[in-house]
Amino acid sequence: MPAAWFFFGLTLAAVSVTGGGHFWGGCGLLALILLRVISLKSRRVLCTVLIGGGLFGGWLxxxxxxxxxxxxxxxxKQTQALEIRVQPDAMVVRGTSYYFVGRDQTHHDWVTVHGQLRTPHEQTTLQNVDRAMLWRVTxxxxxxxxxxxxxxxxxxxxxxxxxxxxxxxxxxVNSRSPSGATIWQYWSDWWHHWRSQLIHYCERLPGALSVYALGLFPGNKSVAFADEMQGMQQLGLLHLFAISGLHVVLLLTVLEWLAVRLHLPREWWEWGLFVCLPGYLILAGGGSGVLRACxxxxxxxxxxxxxxxxDRLTGWSIALVxxxxxxPGLLFELGGQLSYGLSxxxxxxxxxSLVWRQLGLTLLSLPGILTAFFQWHVLTLLANWLVVPLFPSVILPLTVVGTVCFSWxxxxxVACSxxxxxxxxxxxxVGRLPGNILFGKPVWWIAWLWVVLTWQLFSRPVRARRLWLIGLFVIYSGMYGWNHWPVTGEVAYFDVGQGDSILWREPFNRRxxxxxxxxxxxxxxxxxxxRxxxxxxxxRTSINYLHSRGIHRIDDLYLTHHDAxxxxxxxxxxxQMQIKRLLVPAGMEQEPSWQRGLHLSGIRVQPIxxxxxxxxxxxxxxxxxxAENANSLALQTQAGGLNFLFMGDLDRPGExxxxxxxxxxxxxxLKLGHHGSKTASAPAFIQQLRPRLAIISAGRDNRYGHPNPETLTTLAQAHLPALSTQTSGMIRYVYRGNWGQWQTKLGGRP
Structure with missing residues (x-):
């Protein structure tokens, strides 16, 4: 029975991975599972795996x-009138905008919805909604x-x-009105109502207590979560929130203690707990850790x-299934990976032993953390060893006591906060201490290999584990070197919306x-x-990419002009980056508006x-x-056998x-000037340059209409192919020596 559930769960996980984007990785995992099941020589387990996996794959x-x-x-895009049912705890109001996930009553599918607030009354109305509402909108x-x-x-x-x-x-918004409900919806709406009340209550809590209470009880991350948990992220401790179905355990323990003290029949309160767990899952936000624990x-x-x-392993397997x-995408999310993997x-x-267990949990979480955050702190193991015991014994009780006592x-x-x-x-x-390693993003199959080797490590006797640890260290070191000293260089045009940002990285990151x-x-x-x-x-874009490539240093940062x-x-x-020098067009160094706080960084500014x-x-x-458009920097360089010209926002007189x-x-x-505006890229300029490819950096649906049709006509008349970040996303030329290859994130080739 335990083996059947365990391998059934692993098979469904492999099928989910196969269909969710990692086809070859999922197939490899599926093959390993089948080989292991066959070696068990159990027809029951084999039939369970084959039939269950096939049915799940068909359903997916x-x-x-x-x-x-x-x-x-x-x-x-389509403009339609819709009826959308939304729960009160789904509403998020930020600044002058709102956002929620609701159910389209016509197509019976879920949609993300966002819009703009126009009046303070509308803001107050949305913030105080406490029941399921039916929105009729265009x-x-x-x-x-x-x-x-x-x-x-x-x-x-x-x-x-x-x-x-x-x-x-x-x-x-044509109308908002309370939504009718079926019996099931009424039960669900009741829990969502109380979750919205819990969120509002936790938002009123002071300081850090509010962040912890929101994260642990209703499973809602406040806008301050990332800043407050910066130390936890740097030290690799966010898994405490991922596996922290601890509050579920605490709740069940307290309820069991009360039931025993009240001499309630065990059958009654155990069935009661079982029936209420789905409701508590809604109340706690349905996150990966809470879902698994429930x-x-x-x-x-x-x-x-x-x-x-x-047993616990069978319970874990059923929870995975x-x-x-x-x-179905549970294991593609860091929370799901950490929650199920670490549990x-x-x-x-x-x-x-405690030391081996903490080492194992660290090694098990490391591939997911590096894939998501690209960095790791050498003090993580020590921090886990010290902090993990504190979480259920100190942090969680402080959060509970502070939350319960706030009204009285x-x-x-305030003291708990x-x-x-x-x-x-x-x-x-501690996170600021030396030892934070910007590792870079590992290749996906290397990350998988780390996970497999970690499990294999703990299947060996303690005396034989040293060699496995050395092997893991060698593979980690090799991946680190691959990220930090790549044999290829690149010229990359980031998709930053209506703006410019271009990377030129030499092979081995020399510059x-x-x-x-x-x-x-x-x-x-x-x-x-x-606010x-x-x-x-x-x-989210350029810095994220640089960190994913293991880059923390910029030798030369050119600012073409002063536009935002x-x-x-x-x-x-x-x-977030180490910048050796800033290079600006001559005259811009005398403008104080863009240099606020710059003197504190010690970065040298050089006019050119x-x-x-x-x-x-x-x-x-x-x-x-x-430093206006007319005085914009225009820069030229050679890379990978090609000549590149970057025009900033330079207009036709500058050309x-x-x-x-x-x-x-x-x-x-040629990177066209001013995002493809008709004020740049004169036909005579294009004719003299004789470029083989034009690059346009412009935002989707921008208010300026860039690139201008006149500019596109100029390119067509010159028979000049173009790539735009609007349709191709990030565009990069990866080269080695005098040979290179164009790559685009969203497709399209020169």
Whole structure:
């Protein structure tokens, strides 16, 4: 019985991986499972695995066909009137916008919905909704945009795993009214109502207590979660939230204690707990850790009432099976990987010493953490050894006491918040100590190999494990070297929306140069809008990519001019990257507006113009002037057998100056000036340069209409092929020596 459930769960996991994007990895895992099952010589287990895996695979295929019918092509949009049912705890209000996930009553599928708040009354109304509502709206329906830069978080895949493939941008709200409900919906709505009340209550808690309470009880991450948990992330301790179905265990223990003290019949309260667990799953947000804990305890309770004693491994296996049916993409998420992987490690390594168990959990979590965050701290093992015991004995009780006492004894809550905040501050201080390793993103099959070898390590006698540890260290070191000293170089045009950001990285990372940072214009917010922490787009795009390649140093950061769409994300680079020098067009160094806080970083600012000796050739400007479009930097370089010219936002008069200064000016790859505006890229300029490829960096549906049809006509008349970040996403030229290859994130070739 335990073996059948265990291998059945692993088979479903392999089938899910195969159909979810890692075909060859899933097939390899499936082959290993089948070989192991065959070696058991049990027909029952083999039949369970084959039949169950086949049925699950067929069900996934049918689900995918349904999603494909709903899915819209990239760029396709439809304007429709819709009725959307939304739960009160799904509503998120940030600044002047709102967002939620609701159910389309016409197509009976789930959709993401976002819109703009117009009045403070509307903001207050949405923040105080406490019941399921039926929204009748007119909206623009589109597909969910996938990751447009390499190694970027893929929202389309994330939502697809939750069977959501459409997004609605609300253009008009026709009405909002309480929604009717069936018996099942009424039961579900009741729990969602209380979850929304719990979220509102936790949001009123002071400081760090609010962050912990929101994360542990309703499973809601506040806007301050990332900042508050920075130390935990750096030290690899976020798995405490992933496997922390601890509060489920605590709740069940307290309820059992009360039932025994009240002399209630065991049969009554055990059945009561089993019936209430699905409701508590809703109340706690249905996260991976809570889902696994509820399923494990629910299966064991049901087994006990039905006369079957299920061990922890069987409970884990049943939880995996049901979890994959509820969310087939469970194992593609870091929370699911950590929750199920580490809980399995705790079960199988229960007899190991504390040191070996903590080492095993660290090694087991490391592939997922490196794949998601690209970095690891050498103090992680020590931090796990010290902090993990504190979590159930100190952190969780402090959070419970502070949350419960807030209404009657607020000073107790303030004290608990101070203690939790001090704990976080201590973790941040430890995280800042030397030892944080920017590893880079591992190749997917290498990450899988690490996981397999970790399990194999603990199947060996303690005395034989040293050699396996050395082997793991060698493979980790090899992957580190592959990331940090790649044999190829690249020229990459990031998709940063309506802006510019370009990377030039030489082979072995001998020199890393960046042209512009990207950014966006900041529009004033009304006084009634809730304030949110500043977030820079570069953290999700260019900085994320640099970290994924193991790059923490930028030798030369060129700022072409002072517009926000070119330098707006500079503060993020100053905070997260080591920058040796900033190079700006002559005259820009005298402008104080963009240099706030720059003097504290100690970064040298160097003004440049034509004639200055640099690793790149400066083609513009010729004299010192205000750093506007007319004085934008134009830079030229050679890489991989091609000549690249980067025009910034330089307009046609600047192009005329360049042609007059050098009548023999040529290039192979031209990054069009000013995002393809008609104020740049004059036909005479294109004719003289004779480029073989044009690159356009512009945002989708931008308000300026870039690239301009006149510019596209100029390119067509010159028979010049073009790639645009609007349709191709990130564009990069990866080279070695004088040979290279063009790659685009969303498809398309020169």
């Amino acid at each position: 295929w049918l689900q995918q066909q349904q999603l494909d019918r709903w899915r819209l092509a990239m760029g396709a 909206g623009e329906i589109s597909g969910i945009l996938p990751a447009t830069n390499f190694n970027q978080f893929d929202a389309a895949r994330y939502w697809s795993h939750r069977r959501i493939v459409r997004s609605v941008k609300v253009t008009a 399923l494990m305890h629910g299966s064991q309770l049901l087994g006990k009432r039905c006369g079957y004693r299920l 049901v979890g994959l049916i509820v969310n 399995l490690g705790l079960i199988l390594w229960a007899r190991e 004894f607020p000073r107790v809550s 101070w203690l939790l905040g001090s704990f976080d501050q201590g973790l941040r201080m 890393v140069s960046l042209i512009d940072t990207g950014g966006r214009l900041a529009f004033p917010q009304p006084t009634w809008a809730t 949110a922490p500043v977030r820079y787009g570069a953290e 769409d070119h330098i707006g994300d500079l503060p993020a680079f100053i905070k 113009k034509v004639g200055v000796a640099l690793p790149v050739v400066v083609r513009h400007p010729y004299e010192s002037a205000p 005329q100056k360049m042609m007059a200064a050098d009548s023999q000016l040529r290039t192979d790859v």
